[in-house]
Amino acid sequence: MKYSLLFAALASILIVMMIGIFTFREALPAFRDIGVKNLLTESAWRPGEGQYGILAMIAGSGLVTLGAIVLGVPLALGCAIFLSEIAHPNLRAFVKPCVELLAGIPSVVYGLFGMVIIVPVVRGIDIPGNTGFGLFSASIVLAVMILPTITSVAEHAIRSVPKEFREGSLALGATKWETIQKVIIPGARSGIISAIVLGLGRALGETIAMIMVIGNSVIIPAASTDNPLSIFLSRARTLTGNIAVEINYATGLHESALFATGVILFVLIIVVNSSAKYLMSHGSLEKIR
Amino acid sequence: MIFRKFKQYSAFSAMWLACGLTVAILLAVIGYVIIRGFSHISMDFFLTPPRGGLSGEGGISSTIIATLYLVGTTLFFATPLGVGAGIFLVEYADSVRSMFVQKLVVIARFGVETLAGVPSIVFGLFGYALFVTTLHFGFSILSAALAGTCLVIPVIIRTTEEALKAVPVSYREASLAMGAGKWETIWKVVLPSAITGISTGIVLSAGRIVSETAIFYVTLGGSYRTPTSLMSSGRTMALHVYYLAMETRAFDKALATGAVLVVLIIILNLVINTISRWLSA
Numbered sequence: 342m343k344y345s346l347l348f349a350a351l352a353s354i355l356i357v358m359m360i361g362i363f364t365f366r367e368a369l370p371a372f373r374d375i376g377v378k379n380l381l382t383e384s385a386w387r388p389g390e391g392q393y394g395i396l397a398m399i400a401g402s403g404l405v406t407l408g409a410i411v412l413g414v415p416l417a418l419g420c421a422i423f424l425s426e427i428a429h430p431n432l433r434a435f436v437k438p439c440v441e442l443l444a445g446i447p448s449v450v451y452g453l454f455g456m457v458i459i460v461p462v463v464r465g466i467d468i469p470g471n472t473g474f475g476l477f478s479a480s481i482v483l484a485v486m487i488l489p490t491i492t493s494v495a496e497h498a499i500r501s502v503p504k505e506f507r508e509g510s511l512a513l514g515a516t517k518w519e520t521i522q523k524v525i526i527p528g529a530r531s532g533i534i535s536a537i538v539l540g541l542g543r544a545l546g547e548t549i550a551m552i553m554v555i556g557n558s559v560i561i562p563a564a565s566t567d568n569p570l571s572i573f574l575s576r577a578r579t580l581t582g583n584i585a586v587e588i589n590y591a592t593g594l595h596e597s598a599l600f601a602t603g604v605i606l607f608v609l610i611i612v613v614n615s616s617a618k619y620l621m622s623h624g625s626l627e628k629i630r
Numbered sequence: 631m632i633f634r635k636f637k638q639y640s641a642f643s644a645m646w647l648a649c650g651l652t653v654a655i656l657l658a659v660i661g662y663v664i665i666r667g668f669s670h671i672s673m674d675f676f677l678t679p680p681r682g683g684l685s686g687e688g689g690i691s692s693t694i695i696a697t698l699y700l701v702g703t704t705l706f707f708a709t710p711l712g713v714g715a716g717i718f719l720v721e722y723a724d725s726v727r728s729m730f731v732q733k734l735v736v737i738a739r740f741g742v743e744t745l746a747g748v749p750s751i752v753f754g755l756f757g758y759a760l761f762v763t764t765l766h767f768g769f770s771i772l773s774a775a776l777a778g779t780c781l782v783i784p785v786i787i788r789t790t791e792e793a794l795k796a797v798p799v800s801y802r803e804a805s806l807a808m809g810a811g812k813w814e815t816i817w818k819v820v821l822p823s824a825i826t827g828i829s830t831g832i833v834l835s836a837g838r839i840v841s842e843t844a845i846f847y848v849t850l851g852g853s854y855r856t857p858t859s860l861m862s863s864g865r866t867m868a869l870h871v872y873y874l875a876m877e878t879r880a881f882d883k884a885l886a887t888g889a890v891l892v893v894l895i896i897i898l899n900l901v902i903n904t905i906s907r908w909l910s911a
Contacts, residue, residue, distance in 0.1 A: 342813045343718070343722055343812075343813075345714070346714045346715070346717055346718035346722060347718055347722070347731065347734065347738075348714075349710070349711050349712075349713075349714030349715040349717075349718060350714070350715040350718040350719055350723075350734075350735070350738040351734060351737070351738050351741070352711050352715060352783065353715065353738065353741035353742045353744075353745045353783055353784065353787070354737050354738055354740065354741025354742075354744075355741075356741070356745060356780050356783070357741050357744050357745055357748075359756070359760065360748065360752065360753070360756040360780075363756055363759045363760050363764075364752065364755055364756055364759060366759075367759050415648070416648050416651060416652060417648075418648075419644060419645045419647070419648025419649065420645075420648050420649050420652050422645055423645040423646065423648060423649040424649070427642060427645055427646075428649070436649060436652075436653060438899070438903060439652070439653050439656050440652065440656075441899065442656060442660075442895075442896065442899055443652070443655070443656050445837060445841065445895045445898070445899055446659065446660070446841070446892060446895060447840070447841030447842075447843065447868050447871075447888075447891055447892075447895065448841070448843060448844075449841075449843045449868045449869075449871045449872050449875075449888070449891075450659070450663060450841075450871065450888045450891060450892060451659070452872070452875070453663070453871055453875050453881075453884055453885065453888050454659050454662065454663060456875055456881070457662075457666075457881055457885070458662065485655055485659075488652060488655075492652075516634050516635065516637075516638045517638060518634075518637060518638035518641045518642065519634065519637075519638070521641075522641070542747060542749075545749065546748075546749025546750065546751070546752075547749075548749070548750065548751040548843075548844035548847075549843040549844050549847065549872060552876070553872070553875060553876060581749065581751045581844070584751050584754075584755060584848075585751055585754070585844055585847055585848060588754075588755065588758060588848050589848060599755075600755060600759070603751070603752055603755040606749060606751070606752060607748065607749075607752050610747060610748065610749055610752075611744065611747070614743075614744075614747035618743070
């Protein structure tokens with residue numbers, strides 16, 4: 342019995358290895374024939390003409406993630422501090438399930454909401470070529486989607502700051518806010534940073550909602566007016582979206598290039614998640630002690 | 631002092647605002663989808679299949695069946711593996727003596743953590759490469775369920791571990807002292823006490839499968855017909871929302887289907903919360 346259970350426990354690592362092997366095997370022709378350097382640095386993605394550069398998708402994923410972090414992190418951290426330090430337990434008992442529910446709503450519903458509500462609003466910004474579909478709409482949708490992840494991990498980190506820290510600071514005459522600002526947040530810093538990094542990982546991995554609102558054009562986003570922020574009104578395509586949109590009809594080298602996109606995404610996410618884990622286990626709290 | 635109080639006041643207001651905004655977003659998304667969606671829902675909507683083609687007409691009956699079929703098949707594969715792994719990691723992992731098995735335990739834990747972070751489109755890609763093409767399962771419930779299994783295994787393992795850790799050691803000691811074997815103790819004493827906790831993991835997984843779209847977009851095929859066997863292609867409700875919105879631009883029908891999904895997810899969340907509250911009581 343023990344050994345069959347051990348097998349079940351090893352199933353996860355077997356799956357991880359199989360994912361690695363299979364996606365890499367399929368991606369091999371692309372790495373060999375196109376070359377990793379060309380794949381990563383060429384901006385043209387025209388499978389029909391044998392051009393396979395994913396730079397535009399890297400830019401798309403990067404910018405939309407940046408946008409989501411800028412919009413989502415202040416909101417999520419505000420929420421986390423509010424829930425752990427300020428809110429009355431009854432209010433917390435109401436808000437916490439709401440945040441959890443936010444995490445449970447299917448991404449396709451967020452995408453739909455984005456298409457029906459956010460895109461038409463963004464379309465109202467009067468700039469030539471603005472269709473509403475693009476990085477800005479996608480960033481808003483993505484910000485909401487990563488909010489629950491960041492909130493719950495950061496809240497957990499803040500709650501695990503020892504009570505004595507608070508009491509010490511308050512006893513020295515600091516106000517509650519000064520205590521939060523100068524004692525609790527520094528004490529929970531590694532946990533808060535890893536919450537943000539985890540959110541970043543989720544943002545990079547999101548697929549369906551992004552396809553629905555980002556416009557999916559393979560172009561390197563560029564500002565259309567003098568204001569550099571108008572870059573966010575540009576259409577774009579994410580790495581994940583590139584895979585999902587084309588895999589079902591791709592063949593040959595094209596298919597292989599999509600698998601290569603998957604390998605790059607997989608490696609990227611593993612790096613992001615391991616750094617979050619590293620931050621979490623090598624917390625700054627130990628140094629204070 | 632007044633300045634410090636003022637600073638506190640403004641910081642706290644900002645946080646009230648952040649929290650209020652979060653709840654407002656939730657209510658806006660849910661409220662909008664449900665109110666707009668339910669105005670297009672009738673009994674027929676649940677009982678007729680989608681008409682197909684580019685019309686966006688018809689109901690969602692076949693997508694409900696496909697969703698149930700897929701959830702059932704995925705849980706059939708994922709539950710024994712996930713629960714088994716959880717039992718091993720909690721009940722056996724710390725007591726193994728052989729160095730080799732100890733190494734395997736470390737690797738197994740690493741595997742669970744890594745798997746939990748893999749983005750779903752990579753599961754989709756993997757499922758497409760292995761199940762759809764290499765093993766020739768085609769776009770089918772079977773391919774999709776196997777890919778979905780990879781997604782939910784970490785969820786089931788983690789909740790099983792939590793549930794087993796919550797069972798007092800004295801239960802195990804009492805059973806062992808009565809002369810029961812290790813497995814007998816786990817099967818007849820530990821598992822029955824942990825069953826409610828484990829079931830939250832299974833409900834959670836069902837929710838993940840219901841809401842997942844990316845994996846099934848590349849492994850399930852998207853046929854709107856009612857699936858008849860494991861090898862049939864199909865379309866879950868979430869996938870149906872995507873096709874309606876992206877391919878036919880039938881937003882009213884998409885919102886109606888989305889509303890059904892959201893209500894389903896709220897119900898699943900309530901079930902999980904009720905079980906957890908019942909557990910801690």
